[in-house]
Amino acid sequence: MKPFVDIHDVTHVYARAEDGVPAVQNLTIRINEGEFAAIVGPSGCGKSTLMKLATGLQFPREGTVIVDGKEVGAPVKLAGMAFQNPTMLPWRTTVDNILLPLEIVEPHRSRLRKHKAEYVAKAEGLLEQVGLKGQGHKYPWQLSGGMQQRASLCRALIHEPKLLMLDEPFGALDSFTREELWCVMRDLHAARKVTIILVTHDLREAAFLADRVFCMSARPGHIVAEREVTFPRPRDLEITYTPEFSELVHELRGHIAQARKAA
Numbered sequence: 519m520k521p522f523v524d525i526h527d528v529t530h531v532y533a534r535a536e537d538g539v540p541a542v543q544n545l546t547i548r549i550n551e552g553e554f555a556a557i558v559g560p561s562g563c564g565k566s567t568l569m570k571l572a573t574g575l576q577f578p579r580e581g582t583v584i585v586d587g588k589e590v591g592a593p594v595k596l597a598g599m600a601f602q603n604p605t606m607l608p609w610r611t612t613v614d615n616i617l618l619p620l621e622i623v624e625p626h627r628s629r630l631r632k633h634k635a636e637y638v639a640k641a642e643g644l645l646e647q648v649g650l651k652g653q654g655h656k657y658p659w660q661l662s663g664g665m666q667q668r669a670s671l672c673r674a675l676i677h678e679p680k681l682l683m684l685d686e687p688f689g690a691l692d693s694f695t696r697e698e699l700w701c702v703m704r705d706l707h708a709a710r711k712v713t714i715i716l717v718t719h720d721l722r723e724a725a726f727l728a729d730r731v732f733c734m735s736a737r738p739g740h741i742v743a744e745r746e747v748t749f750p751r752p753r754d755l756e757i758t759y760t761p762e763f764s765e766l767v768h769e770l771r772g773h774i775a776q777a778r779k780a781a
């Protein structure tokens with residue numbers, strides 16, 4: 519099978535890096551279509567850089583980045599993104615925030631004005647899927663942090679991306695809300711067959727959600743371990759209390775500890 523995301527032997531140094539040390543070096547990672555991949559690693563190891571390379575927000579100094587069969591040379595339109603901070607515009611309602619990417623991405627951009635009702639219905643359908651039915655008229659400041667993050671997932675999905683990039687999306691939430699959102703994410707992935715790359719510091723989150731977990735070394739980042747997660751789907755939160763789950767988290771923690779030591 520051809521990988522959907524194929525990052526091959528990539529080295530990237532930021533122009534402003536004072537010490538000239540690459541953020542990532544000889545980074546190779548391949549993710550299949552429809553796969554849920556999680557990237558974990560010590561702080562500053564280049565996880566966000568990997569995201570930027572895969573979405574065309576940065577270009578590698580060396581190596582190649584291929585997404586959906588094409589070498590990445592500009593921001594990747596087939597990607598949707600959600601970050602730790604939902605960054606919703608406070609003067610727009612939740613639905614209007616969700617519609618925002620459509621004002622940029624073609625062919626939606628040209629269709630949006632004429633077919634607004636159709637797109638609003640789509641946004642409301644997504645809100646229902648993430649447990650926010652009927653909340654679309656509210657402003658972001660009327661929503662809790664967890665609700666805003668749910669809405670930002672809708673915004674990332676509104677243009678039906680084939681690739682969803684999640685950079686620490688649940689990092690700022692309390693642990694109960696976080697686990698609720700794991701289930702939302704699990705269900706969205708099952709329903710949409712979208713390829714997902716999740717960057718996280720939370721090893722339990724990676725183990726619960728992913729098909730494969732990739733561990734990165736300390737800077738300059740590269741993949742030091744790759745672990746398939748074979749728990750059957752759909753997964754219930756109950757599995758996080760099993761010895762097998764604890765063992766997996768323990769194993770991942772060992773890889774990160776090694777990676778930090780090597781720094």
Ligand SMILES: Nc1ncnc2c1ncn2[C@@H]1O[C@H](COP(=O)(O)OP(=O)(O)OP(=O)(O)O)[C@@H](O)[C@H]1O
Pocket residue numbers: 532533534535536540541559560561562563564565566567568737
């Ligand atoms: N715009 C930039 N200019 C210079 N150096 C940068 C820039 N962005 C990131 N870096 C450096 O590149 C390295 C990797 O950064 P990156 O944000 O990808 O790491 P990360 O693993 O996502 O970090 P964290 O886990 O702390 O969020 C870091 O050491 C950082 O200092």
